[in-house]
Amino acid sequence: MMTWIIFSMLGYLYKIVPFLVWTHKYSELVGKEKVPSLKEMMNEKLGIVLYRLFTISIFGIIVSVAFSSGLALWIFLGIQVLASIIFAITIIRVLLK
């Protein structure tokens, strides 16, 4: 349940942050000068990669705990941390565009 909620929040964040930044920075400039499209604000392909990494890491963590594998747990936690850092950097880069 929590996993589903977190994925929903991450998905909405990936969609709404570029929209809000675009509206704030560019909405008044449409028709006056060339402005980026919403798709250009975020890397959609990277988003797909990140969600796959999150999915793999969550299932990996569950399996690691089930089989009491410390090494596997560290690996999948590492993947999740890495994906989280990349996700955060991606969002911050949109804010700075």
Place this chain on the structure above:
Amino acid sequence: MTLKEQVSEALHDVDDPELGINIMDLGLVYGVDIDEENNVLVTMTLTTPGCPMHDSISTGVENRVKSIDEVENVEVKIVWEPQWDPNRMSDHAKELLW
């Protein structure tokens, strides 16, 4: 080139921000009317009534048309009938989207 043709050509510079395709190729513009005093009325629709880019697109149309020297005033009228559907898109827009 007549003023109406200039306006129609200028509207090719206004993109739908979500789709990245201009509103003319999308088939959103239903009509361009110009009176004797060069006041322009652009009648158009949006892809969906709930379009979050409603204001951005109509402001964009105003800005772009106002930039034409001969144009006096611009009014953008958003209508919902007839309803937009993808068949109104140009072949070029269809190629870009599908």
